[in-house]
Amino acid sequence: MTQPQHVAPPEPVPLGHWPTPLEPLPRLSEELGGPKIWLKRDDCTGLATGGNKTRKLEYLLGEAIATGCNTVITFGAVQSNHARQTAAACAKLGLDCHLILSHQVNTGHRQISQNYANGGNVLLDKLMGAHCYFVDPQETKATYTRLKSELEGAGQRIYTIPAGGSNPLGALGYSQCAQELQTQFSAARLNPGCIVHASSSAGTQAGLLYGFARLGVQPKILGINVYHADPTHLANRVNKLLEEMAARYGAIDPQWQPQVAVNHAYIGEGYGQPTAETLGAIELAATLEGVIFDPAYSGKALAAVIDQINLGNFHAHDDVVLIHTGGAAAVNVYQWD
Template identity: 45%
Template sequence: MNPIRYERRRYTTGQTPIEKLERLSRELGGPVISIKRDDLTGLTAGGNKTRKLEYLVADAVRQGADTLITCGAVQSNHCRLTLAAAVREGLKCQLVLTEPEGGYDPQASGNHLLFHLLGAEKIEVIEADGDMHAAMDKLAHELASQGRKAYLIPVGGSNEVGSLGYMACAEEIEQQAWESGTPYDYVVTATGSGGTQAGLLAGFWARNSNTRVIGVNVSRDRQSQEAKVLELLGSTARTIGLKGEPSPDTVQCEDRYVGPGYAIPTAEMVEAVQLVARTEGILLDPVYTGKAMAGLIGLIREGRFAKEDQVLFLHTGGSPALYTAPQLFLP
C-alpha cells in the first residue's frame, strides 16, 4: 500500500457543505447550480489551499522541517493559509512575494495585513517577473547555515503532494452526491497553479466517476493551462499508483474570462460577484471565484449546459481580497 494518501494533517472538521443555489439558478434560467463551500475550510479565513496544505504540511513534519517557505502575489490566499498552517503546527514561515503593478505597499490591507497579523518571520519582496523559486532557495540556504531546516512549497501548493488535497475533495463530493442522491454532471472551478483541477480529475478518475471538471482560467491561455494541468494530473496519478495515462480530452479549461491578466478586474467578474451576493448572500472574490463564476454564467448563457444538468461550483475562497478593491463594488 502506498501510504502517501493517508499522511495528512486535519485542518477542517468534517465535510464542507454543498448548498443549492436556487435563486441564482432561477435568475440564469440555466442548469441546477450548487456550490461546494470550500471557503469554509479550516485555517484563517479558509479556502482551497487548506486542503493542499493538509498533505504538504504532513510531508514537512515527516521530514523534520521547522520552517515553511512559500511564494505568491502580495494578496496570495495560499501564502495566508500556509502561514496559518505554520502557526497551527508551531513552525516558522517565510514568504516570497512578487511586487504588484503600481509598486509594493507595505501598509496594504487584505491578505497582506494578515501576513503581519499571523506573524510571518520574514517577507521577501521581489520584482514581478523575478524568480520566486530561486528566492525561496536562497532563504532555505540561509536557514540551513543557521542549523534550521526549511520545507519549500511551490506557488499555490500545486505539486503532486498538494494535489492530493483535491483528490480527497473529489472523493468527498462523490460521497455527498451519494448521500443526497444528486450525482453531479460538472464541477466548475477556478484554475491557476493547476493543483485543484488536477486533484479533482485524479479523484474522479480513481472513483470511475463520470463527473466532468471545467477549469476557468485566472491567468494564462487555454492551451498553456490545459498542458499544465495535464502534466500535473499525470504526475499525481503516477505518485499514487493510478494505472494508465490521463487522456488530454479530460482536461477542459476556459480562457475567455481572464480579461487583461491575472488579478486584473473585468466587468464580467464584477457582475458575477454582485449577482451571487444579491441572490444567495455568498461572497466571492475578485481574483479567483469571481472570474470562475463569470465563466460559469457565460457558459450558461451560451447554452453549454442542459437545463436538467447538475452543476457544482467549487468556492475556493479568497474573500479578503474584496477589501483591497472597494471601488469595484461601491456605487
C-alpha cells in the first residue's frame, strides 16, 4: 500500500491576537455551585469583534495570497460570523470580498428582530466593503457559478472558501487553538475534564481533535451541535475532516485516535433559534461576568455547560473549559424581552 504524501501547509498570514486568554469565570462557577469554569477567549482574536474563524482564515488566506489570488468568495447564513470575519480579513489584506449569504434561518421566530436582514454581522460586512448577495439556499450554487465566471471574466483571481472555512486547511488553522490551550493548561496546572464548544461546519471540532491528538494528549472535547437537524451529519463531517487532515498534514498515532463527541440536546427549534435556556445563559454570563455570548452559537454552548453542571455530569472538583467562539456581533439582531 502506498503511503499518502503529506504536504506542507502554506505560510499563515497574521490576522489575530495570540494567544487568546484562558480565564476563569469565578462568579458564574460560584452561582452554579459546580466545577471551575474556564473561558477560552477566541471572541478576542481582534478581527472585527473576533471569533473562531480568525484562526482558519490565517491559513486559508495565506494560501490565497501564496497562489496569487486577489478576490475571495465565501458562503454563510445571513448573519454568518464566518462571513463577517472573512470581510474583515479581506479588508485588512486588501482583497476583494464577495459573500453569498443564504436565508437559512426562520426569521418568523419570536426572538428574531426586524434587524436580522440588515443589522449585526450584515451591517459590519457592508461597513468593511464586502459585496453581499442574499439568496435562497437552493440558489447558492448557481449564484456562485455566475459570480465566479463574471469576476474571472473581469480578470480577478478567485480564492473560494467553503462555509465556515471548514476544509482541511481551515481546520488545520484551528488546530493552533489546541496548541495554545495545552500551553495554558500546563502553565495553570489544569487537566480539564471537558472542553466544550459550539459546533456547526465541523472545522473547529476537527481542528481541536487533530491538534490535541498530534500533541499526544486526549482531553474530552464536546461539540454542541447548533446547526444540523441530524447530529450524525456533524459527527461524520468531523470524522471526514480528521481523515483528510491526517492524509494531508500528518497522520495521527493510533494511540491518540480522537473520539468525536457531539451533543444534540441544546439546538432547540434549530439553527439560529435560541431557546429560553440559551437566552437565560447569555443573561447570566453577561450579568455575572461581563462577557457577551451569542444566541446562535456560543450561547448554546454556554447553556449546555450550565445544564450539564445542573445535571451533575461535570463534577464539582473538575475544571471545565468553554471555548467562546465569538458571535457577539449578532446579539442585536435578536429580540430581548
